Amino acid sequence: MSQVKSVMIVGVGGQGTLLASRVLGSAMLHCGADVKVSEVHGMSQRGGSVVTYVRYGDKVYSPVIDKGEADVLMAFEALEAARFLPWLKTDGTIVVNTQQIDPMPVVTGSAAYPENIIGSVKAEGAKVVAFDALKLAEQAGSVRAVNIVLIGAVAKRLSIDKQVWIDTIKETVPAKFMDMNLKAFELGYNAQEI
Amino acid sequence: MKELLLGNEAVAQGLYEAGVKVVSSYPGTPSTEITEAASKFDEIFCEWAPNEKVAAEVAAGASFGGARSFCGMKHVGLNVAADPLFTMSYIGVNGGMVFGVADDPGLHSSQNEQDSRNYAIAAKLPMLEPSDSGECRDFTKLAYSLSEEFDTPVILRLTTRVAHSRSVVELGSRQELELKPYIKNPAKNVMLPAFAKPKHVSVEERTKKLAAWAETCAINRIEDNHSKTGVICAGIVYQYAKEALGDTVSYLKLGMVHPLPAELIKKFAATVDKLYVIEELDDVIESFCRKNGIAVTGKDVFPRCGEFSQNLIRKCILGKEPAVLSVKEDIPVRPPVMCCGCPHRGLFYALKRAKVFVSGDIGCYTLGASAPLSAIDTCVCMGASVSGLHGFNKARGAESEKKSVAVIGDSTFIHSGITGLIDIAYNRSNSVVIILDNSITGMTGHQQNPSTGYTIKGDPTSAVDLEALCKSVGIPRVRVCDPYNLQDVQSALKEELEADGPSVIISRRPCALLKYVKHKPPLAIREEKCIGCRACLSIGCPAISMKNGKAAIDRTQCVGCGVCTSLCAKSAITSEEAKA
Known part of the structure; x- marks a missing residue:
């Protein structure tokens, strides 16, 4: 490993993006890499757009990922994938949960949720892996496991040994949720695009 | 042991290792986790004070009492604590004292974008600014030795991206310190005009000594890459600059942002043809350079507002912008909202x-x-x-x-x-x-x-x-x-x-996110009764939306608070059981 890889995590406050970034960061640290993770706290957590950056490599300087720099964009929600598409490298990959959560302007009727937004993202030429992570999380045992399902799908696309991910999840999640989360990881790892 | 710590957690680790005994703070994004993390150490007395002024005075009292002390706050909190800040500058310390302040360039969670470096100048206090978590730990420890050596409170300045980024920190052990003796000394500790007048003189002397220290200290360092372009920077901007410019320029990285080292800057300036000062918010370093007759490029190409980034530096210095993809549709904004069940x-x-x-x-x-x-x-x-x-x-x-x-x-x-x-x-x-x-x-x-x-x-x-x-x-x-x-x-x-x-x-009514709050089962819409009048949408609950002309409640989000039920003239919102 030499070149810095950048994984950008986007979603809606409350979806568990912070835990996802911690699992990613720890897994990368296990590989002996230099790691930086930048988190969002405070005002922006309250149901707003949230962004977390994870970067690893021999030496990482900036903790943030700028436009055109993300190797992987891990999107917990479809609209957020489109919002942060400009941050993806032109040859990067988007892993996106197809779940749609209406933002408040859509709820109040002052804006519309764009139709087939994932199709529009694909039309721009981005490599997109889209699947229903919420359904897989339910299948694993809890809707709250969406983050681990998505980690599974991202893990498959990063050059880090699968066992490292599994060990990191074991260290990070409470024992009573272990089996459910490991199942969620496997489901994500093997997720087929829809 | 190596750990991935938030900048704030690394400051707490530094407090622990430096033998700090008393921490008093008021929470404020992005500073809160310093004190939360410090409270996990049994060796440190830690408290949430009613406000930042109280917190600073508690820390001042602990310093009088001979212990190393800390108070933490966000940038606007330092406005509240400014009164003790200015006079503690005159008094100095017994046990070392540090003010931790976290600025929020880009206003992620704040009402203004003020630059706390101006406080260091105004209160005539040394200020250190780390650029990652490792430096957060190291600079915190250094702040205490500076504080005691120069008889001064020290300000440790973070910005959001340092405070809320995790990077690798090597953990050390705690240095247990004896309490320093308390000796009554009104000329030092009682700031009546007669005592404060000579104190002001000694503060000016102290600043000169600190400036001399800044000339040779290890945290102000030149990275000579044999380039004809030089960059002066501090804090997170150093990381952005390294990312954007790599080894193509030489750097003067300042760990101490007040007082500044005039001779070191002149020495660095002499090695390059073109010298940039890259700093977020105000032109603190730039103005200092100009005052000392050093020609620099700064706010004439860099903005005064908002956060910097590697792309911004590439654009301002190299004129380069990245190729990006974007969808053609308008993406509706997603502002933060009150949580479901918010009282x-x-x-x-x-x-x-x-x-x-x-x-x-x-x-x-x-x-x-x-x-x-x-x-x-x-x-x-x-x-x-x-x-x-x-x-x-x-x-x-x-x-x-x-x-x-x-x-x-x-x-x-x-x-x-x-x-x-x-x-x-x-x-x-x-x-x-x-x-x-x-x-x-x-x-x-x-x-x-x-x-x-x-x-x-x-x-x-x-x-x-x-x-x-x-x-x-x-x-x-x-x-x-x-x-x-x-x-x-x-x-x-x-x-x-x-x-x-x-x-x-x-x-x-307790916050709906508190763990002890028991929620009722989610509510549901009786579609046969709903007339699609949108009255229930007027409370801005994220669980309620319109689906096919009728209201719909997201059962994964609804906590059954029932506020929406009293808005529905048709009694179409009921518990799921009642609906079944």
């Missing part, structure tokens, strides 16, 4: 309906300013809702008093709302103050406060009796209402606005 929601709905002027304050409830509730008229700073309402009513007279209220959270009320309430009682305005008591400091992520009955470590303690407090300062009418009960809220509001004399309404 503030019902209250703000009632305020909107009552069409009153709402003097707002700092906290989660500031979100009451956003659509569709759009209930808040003003928001200035902690406590300003209460005193501001008094001023508004004094300006506009008796009729205004019947159409205006202040809203303030429990923690903010203790912080600095109580003094405004005393003003209302003492100087007689018939103002109505609503305390939104959700039993926690919410926005910063659930910190205890003096009204919750628990300390930062979770130990039970005395709790401020808000009703008794308000009565005792001279507010005759104090009542409590439940914000989940709209009728209760509306009648309290109507009666208190009509009443003769000032009043306080305590809207009391």
Whole structure:
């Protein structure tokens, strides 16, 4: 490993993006890499757009990922994938949960949720892996496991040994949720695009 | 052992390793986790103070008492603590003392974008600025040795991206320190004019000595890459610059941002043809260079507002912009909203309906300013809702008093709302103050406060009796209402606005995100009854949306608070069981 890889995590406050970034960061640290993770706290957590950056490599300087720099964009929600598409490298990959959560302007009727937004993202030429992570999380045992399902799908696309991910999840999640989360990881790892 | 720590956690690790005994802070994004992490160490006495001024004075007292001490706050908190800051600069320290302040360039969670480096200049104090978590740990420890060596409080400045980024830190062990003896010394510690005058002289001398130290200290260092272009930077900007420019330029990385090393900068300037100062917010380093006759490029190409990034540096210096993909559609914004079951929601709905002027304050409830509730008229700073309402009513007279209220959270009320309430009682305005008591400091992520009955470590303690407090300062009418009960809220509001004399309404219901709060089962729409009138959408609940012309409730989000049920004229919102 030499070149810095950048994984950008986007979603809606409350979806568990912070835990996802911690699992990613720890897994990368296990590989002996230099790691930086930048988190969002405070005002922006309250149901707003949230962004977390994870970067690893021999030496990482900036903790943030700028436009055109993300190797992987891990999107917990479809609209957020489109919002942060400009941050993806032109040859990067988007892993996106197809779940749609209406933002408040859509709820109040002052804006519309764009139709087939994932199709529009694909039309721009981005490599997109889209699947229903919420359904897989339910299948694993809890809707709250969406983050681990998505980690599974991202893990498959990063050059880090699968066992490292599994060990990191074991260290990070409470024992009573272990089996459910490991199942969620496997489901994500093997997720087929829809 | 290596760990991936937040900058804030690394500061706490530095406090632990430096043998700090007393930490007193007020929570504020992005500084909060310093004190939360410090409270995990049994060796450190840690507390949430009622406000930053108190926190700074507690730390000052601990320093008088011979211990190393710390107070932490966000940038605007330093405004509150500025009074002790300026005079502690004259007094100096016994045990080392550090002010930790976290600025928020880009306003991720703040009401302004002030640059705290100006405080270091104004209060004549040394300021250190780390650029990653490792430096957060190291600079914190260094701050204490500087503090004791130069007899001065030290300011440790972070910015959001340093405070809230994780990077690798090597953990060390704690240096246990004996308490320094306390020796009575009025000429040093009692700032009467006669004693303060000579102290001012010694502060100026101290600044000269610190500037001399800055010339040779290891944290101000040149990275000579044999380039004809040089960059002077500090803090997070160093990381952005390294990312953008790599080894193509030479760097002067400043770990101490006040006082600055004139000779070192001149020496560095002499090695390059073109010299940039890259700094977020104000032109502190740039102005210093110009004052010392050093030609630099700074704010003529870099912005004064907002956060920097590697792309911004590439654009301003190299004229390069990245190729990006983007969709053609307009993407609707997704602003933060009050959570499902938030107890503030019902209250703000009632305020909107009552069409009153709402003097707002700092906290989660500031979100009451956003659509569709759009209930808040003003928001200035902690406590300003209460005193501001008094001023508004004094300006506009008796009729205004019947159409205006202040809203303030429990923690903010203790912080600095109580003094405004005393003003209302003492100087007689018939103002109505609503305390939104959700039993926690919410926005910063659930910190205890003096009204919750628990300390930062979770130990039970005395709790401020808000009703008794308000009565005792001279507010005759104090009542409590439940914000989940709209009728209760509306009648309290109507009666208190009509009443003769000032009043306080305590809207009391714990934050819906608190772990001990038990939620009711989610609600559901009886589609046969729903006429699609959208009345339930007017409370801005993220669980409610329209699907195919009818309201729909997201059962994964709804916590069954029931505020929406009283808005539905057709009784179409019921519990899921009732629906089945």
